[in-house]
Amino acid sequence: MPESRSDPAAERELRALLKRQEKHRGLLIAFEGPDGSGKTTQRKLFKAWMRSLGHEIVTYRWNTSPMILPLLKARKLARALSPAEYCILSAAAFRHQLETEVLPALWNGKIVLADQFLFTALARDVARGLELDWVLNAYLPLYWPDQVFYFALPAEVSTQRASANKAPGYYASGQDVTGIADPVASHRKFLGRVVQEYEALARIFQFMKVDARQSIYEQHREIRQLFMQLQRRHWGEWNTDAVLSWLKSAGIGNVETGKDKRPEGEEE
Numbered sequence: 001m002p003e004s005r006s007d008p009a010a011e012r013e014l015r016a017l018l019k020r021q022e023k024h025r026g027l028l029i030a031f032e033g034p035d036g037s038g039k040t041t042q043r044k045l046f047k048a049w050m051r052s053l054g055h056e057i058v059t060y061r062w063n064t065s066p067m068i069l070p071l072l073k074a075r076k077l078a079r080a081l082s083p084a085e086y087c088i089l090s091a092a093a094f095r096h097q098l099e100t101e102v103l104p105a106l107w108n109g110k111i112v113l114a115d116q117f118l119f120t121a122l123a124r125d126v127a128r129g130l131e132l133d134w135v136l137n138a139y140l141p142l143y144w145p146d147q148v149f150y151f152a153l154p155a156e157v158s159t160q161r162a163s164a165n166k167a168p169g170y171y172a173s174g175q176d177v178t179g180i181a182d183p184v185a186s187h188r189k190f191l192g193r194v195v196q197e198y199e200a201l202a203r204i205f206q207f208m209k210v211d212a213r214q215s216i217y218e219q220h221r222e223i224r225q226l227f228m229q230l231q232r233r234h235w236g237e238w239n240t241d242a243v244l245s246w247l248k249s250a251g252i253g254n255v256e257t258g259k260d261k262r263p264e265g266e267e268e
Contacts, residue, residue: 007100014247015240023236026056026106028143033091033151034195035187036161037173037212038219042151043115046227047221050111058105062116065093076171079152084127090121091138098143103246104219117145119201127193141241149223150198150207155191157213161186207234 029046033041047057063072072089075081082091105112106152118139136142153161162168163184170176173183174190201211208226210219236245 002193002260011244014244017247018235018240018243021107024109024234026110026112026147027147027230027232028102028106028112028114028197030114030119030145030148031151032119032123032148032198032207033114033212034155034158034191035041035158035168036158037153037201038216039149039151039212040115041216042210042219042223043113046223047113049201049220049224050113051138056110058101058110058112058234060097060102060112060114060117062114062120063090063093065096065176067096074108077083079170079176083130085120086128087125087130087138090125093252094118094121094139095098095268099246099249102143102251103243112225114145116206117148119148119198119205119207122201123197124174125192126197127174127190133213141245142239143242144205144233144238147227148205148207149226150202151193151212151219152199152202152209153212155188158191158195159184161187162191 029079031043031046033039043059047059050057061070068089072081072093075085075089102112102114121139122132122135126132157251159168162172166171167183168187173187174193175181175183175186178186179187180186180189201207208223209228210222212219214222
């Protein structure tokens with residue numbers, strides 16, 4: 001007799017477990033923005049501050065899944081990635097890191113600082129000509145951060161900063177879709193599209209917007225103040241599908257007894 005696809009009792013048990021864990025879970029804070037916006041610098045400063053307050057911190061870095069990264073690097077080197085293939089590989093890397101790094105850390109009450117997150121994909125993939133709904137479907141089930149710091153920067157300034165020391169790479173400059181031979185000129189045009197998408201996402205998802213033209217100190221002071229206003233997103237309202245999917249794959253017994261995989265993002 002074929003096995004039932006869904007066990008209602010097991011589903012109810014998982015949902016009850018998720019509800020109990022809500023008050024004990026950690027926070028996910030994403031740092032987003034175009035190239036040269038200083039989001040990595042601010043993430044590092046924020047991390048040092050949070051650690052000084054006694055928080056356990058895990059860092060997530062975009063597209064660094066050890067399972068997908070070698071293939072992604074090889075395809076980039078060969079310049080063999082179409083926008084759709086780039087999206088699918090990034091989505092696979094995101095899912096792997098979410099389930100092995102991000103969710104285990106959050107479940108154990110740690111704070112995860114994401115150096116770029118889902119919105120990086122939405123901005124860049126749509127800027128490459130993909131439909132937003134198609135990109136969102138590639139990342140299902142979606143997982144939303146508790147807070148997003150968006151470091152806003154005009155495309156012209158982004159290109160100036162990104163190309164100050166060396167020319168942007170083939171995919172970073174969007175040469176795969178602009179057809180412009182000069183990487184700096186291509187970056188300027190591509191980042192114009194990326195910034196446009198970021199600005200739309202910032203309005204839709206209510207990012208905490210920071211002017212990235214301010215001094216490093218002014219930005220850091222501002223994100224401290226914004227963090228103090230944080231209202232966490234309730235898992236039951238925002239992220240049930242993603243967390244339940246992970247609980248099912250991790251095994252409810254392992255998760256409850258703390259035997260899940262340790263996150264790979266702990267460092268420094």
